Amino acid sequence: MVPVTGTRLALSHLNLTIKTEWYPWYADEEVGGWTEVYDQLTFASVREAGHEVSVGLLEGPMVFQSVVLKLIMSLLFFSLTITTVIATLPKQQELDRISALPGQPPVTFSQFSGYVTVNEQHGRALFYWLTEATSFPEKKPLVLWLNGGPGASSVAYGASEEIGPFRINQTGSSLYLNEYSWNREANLLFLESPAGVGFSYTNSSSNLKDSGDKQTAEDALVFLIRWVSRFPQYKHREFYVAGESYAGHYVPQLAEKIVEYNKALLQPIFNLKGFIVGNALIDEYYDFIGKIIYWWSHSMISDTSYRSILKKCNFKGVHKSQECDAVVRYVEAHEHGNINEHSIYTPLCMELLNNTMRSPSFKNTLLHRRASGGDTDAGVPVTGTRLSLSHLNLTVKTEWYPWYADDQVGGWTEVYNELTFASVRGAGHEVPQYQPQRAFILFKSFLAGKELPKS
Template sequence: MDLTPARKRPNYLLIISLSLLSLCHQDYNIEAQNSDKVVNLPEQPVNPEISHFSGYVSVNQENTRSLFFWFFEALSEAPSIRPLVIWLNGGPGCSSIGYGAASELGPFRIVENGTSLRFNQYSWVQEANMLFLESPVGVGFSYTNSSSDLDNLNDGFVAEDAYNFLVSWFARYPQYKSRDFFIAGESYAGHYAPQLAELIYDRNKVKPKDSIINLKGFIVGNPLTDDEYDNKGILEYAWSHAVISDSLYDTAKRNCDFKSSKWSEPCNVAMNTMFEKYKEIDIYNIYAPKCTTNSSSSGASFLGAGDFKPPAIKDWFKRVRWFEGYDPCYSDYAEKYFNRVDVRSSLHATTRAVSRWKVCNASILQTYKFTVSSMLPTYSKLIKAGLKIWVYSGDADGRVPVIGSRYCVEALGLSVKSEWRSWFHNHQVGGRITEYDGGLTFVTVRGAGHLVPLNKPEEALALFRSFINGQELPSRP
C-alpha cells in the first residue's frame, strides 16, 4: 500500500503519457539515434547499465563545421521526464569530454593511466540527462574544414554555433525537446553559459512556439565573469592565502588598475611575479598535492607542469588567460584513452579531420578574440527574464577565486533574499550559500578547487540535485 502523501507521489499517468509521446517521437528518428548509440565502449563497467550516444552535429554546412557530443540518459526511475542539461568546459580550448564527462561528473571516470574506466557513483546523470558538447570548433573531436573559422573565434561565434547545435540536436532527438533545459559549465563557461542562455532567450521570443527551447536557467562553477573583479580577486586571494608577500601585494595594489584592459608595466611585473609564485603549487587547488608526472599533453606548459613560462610583460594587457581547469594527470589519462582506435570507433569519432584528440587545444587560446570583458549586464538581463541562475565556487581555487566571484555577484546590486549561511553534507559544513531576489543563488564548496565535481564529488552532486529539483541545501548537520 502506498502511504506516500499525495503531493509527493509521482504522477504515473503523466510519466506513461510522456513515455508514449517519447516513443512516438523516436519513431521519426530511430535510425539517426541508433547510429549514435555507443556500444562496446572499451573498459565500460557492466553495472549499472548506461544508455549513451555520441557523434557529430553539423553547425555550418558551408564550412563543414561540426561539433562532437556525448550524451547520457539519466539514471533514474523515470528518465523520460528528467531535465536535459548541456555541459560546457572552458579554456577557451578545453574539452567537455575530457574534463566534464570523463574526469568530473559523467558516469565514467578514466583511471589507471588511461587503461580503464570505473563507474562514478556521484555522476550528475543520477538527476538529469547529460549532454556534453566539445565547443568551440577545434576542441577535441569537433572540427572544421575551413581554417579561417579558427581565426575568427570569439564569444559570439561560439554562442551561435552552440545554439545551432542545439537546434539540430533536438531535431535528431525530439523526445527531449519539451524537457526543462538547463546549461551548466565551469571556468570560461562563465562566458559560454550566460551567452548561450541569452541567445536562446532572444531567439525564443521570435521563434514559433513549436521551435522554442524550454530554457529554465543555468549553473556555473568558478566562472570567469568580469575582468575587473576577477583580477582583483586573484590578487587578494593570493595575498590572503599566503601565496605572496605583503610587499608584493602592496606593490600590485598600488600599480594595478583592474578597470583598465591595458595594465601599466609595474602592474604587469607584479602580477607576473605573483604567477611565478603559483608555479610552486597547483593554482587550481592550492591545498592539493601537485601532479608530478612527466606530462606530454598539449596543456603541460600551462600552470601545473614544470615548464610553464609566463607571458611576456608587453602582452599581459591582452588579458591572456591560461587554460581553466587544467590538471596534467587527468589530462594524460584522457588523452591516452580517447586516442585509442577502439575507443574512437565506439564513439563514432573516426573522422580524419581530427588526427589526434587533445584535452586542450593551445592554438585556440592563442587566437581566441576576447572581446567581452564583463558578463554582468547579461546576468542582469537574464535575472529580469526570470531564469534560475546559480553560481558556485570551490573556495580553494586560486585561478578564479571565490573572492572575485563574490565581488561579481555583489556588483549586480540585488536584494538579499536569504542571508549568507552554512550548508551541510554528511554532518559537515559543505560550504556557504546566499540567495538573492530574482532567482540568483551563490554557493561555495568548502575545500574544493577549480574542478568542484572532481575535488568534492558528493558535495557537487548534492548541490546539483538542489539546483535541479528546487530543494534547499541542508542548513543543519
C-alpha cells in the first residue's frame, strides 16, 4: 500500500551525502532490516514488518519487540536532528533576503535570492530569485518560471523583461514597477536552469557538455525539494510551473518528475495544479514545418526558397542535410532582412538589458497546462504549436473563439478537456514583453481556472 520502494525512490532524488554505507542491522543475532546513514538523516527498513511496523512486530515473537525498540531509538535521534535543522531554517531564509535592488522604487513585497546546491559531487548549484506577491503572499499560489534557450536566463528574460515586478529605464540606471507583473496574482520563483545558465554554476566543466533535458529536470526537482526546506511556508501551497520556448521541454518534464515524486510520498509536499508554456518548442518535426509555413505565409521567403526547403529538407530527420542547411541559411541571410525573428514587427533592442545585467551592483545585490503563443514570433511560431496539438487528438470542450482585452481582440483560443490553447495577438516570442496586459489576463484566467473573456 505504502511500500518501502516509494520511500527509497523519494530519498534517491535528494542526492544525500552517505556517511555509513548500506548494511544489514541486527536484533538478537537476526537481521532486523537494512539501513544506510546519511549526513542529513538515516534510512532503515524493518524486515517482515507491514504498514504499521510496531503493531505487526509486537504481535510476533519477542525478538521483534527489540527490533521496534531499536528503531524507535534511532528515529528519536533522527527526529531530534530534524528539529535542530528546522529551527535554523528561518535564519537561512533570512540570509537570502534582498533589502533592495540598485535603483529600485519602494515596494510592499519581499524578495529573496540565493543558491541551492543540487549536486555536491560536481558542485552544481542553481540560482533563484523569489518575488513574493504584492498582497497576501501567504494566500497566493507559487509559480516557478523557467526560460528556455536552452541557455536563456530566467532572471534576465522572464524576471526583467516579461513577468517580473521591475522594468529597466531607458538609461539603464534605475528600475520602475511593471504594471502587469504576475506577482500581483502569485509568488514568483525565477530559476536559472540548467547549471551554467545565468548565475547558476557547476564546478565540473564536463557537466556543461553532458547536461541534457533529463539532468535538467532531475536537478530542478532536487532544487525544489531543498528550496521548500528553506522556505517551508510554501510546502503544500498551490503550485504551478510556467515557462516559454525550450521550456516546452523543461516544464512538462519537470511536472512529470514532480508527479512521480509525489506518488512516492504519503503526504506530498508539492500541490501541483498545472503548468503553462508560451511559444513552446514541443516537437522538432512539427516545429520545423510550422516555422517554414509561417515564413511563407508572412511573406518572409520567396516561393522558390519555400519549394526548395520542402524538397531538400527531411523534416523527420534528426539532423538536417547539408542541402537543407544551405537553403535555410540562404533564406535567413538574404531574404529575411535585418528583422527581429522573435517579433517580426518590432526592432531589435538589447543593449539596455545587457548593460544592466552586467553591472556589478546589480549582480552583487542579487547574489547576497496551458499552451499559448504570440502570433508575431517567426522563430518558434504559433503554427508549429498548432500542428503539434492537432496530432494529439484532443477532445474539444469549447470551440474556437476570439478572446478580448479592453474591448479589443486579445487573441484566439480553443479549450480542450486536457488543456487550453490560446494565441496572443500582436505578441512576439516573449509574450509578456510585447503584450503585457493581454499576457496578464491570460495568466489570471489560468490561475482562476476560467476560460478567457469572450467580450
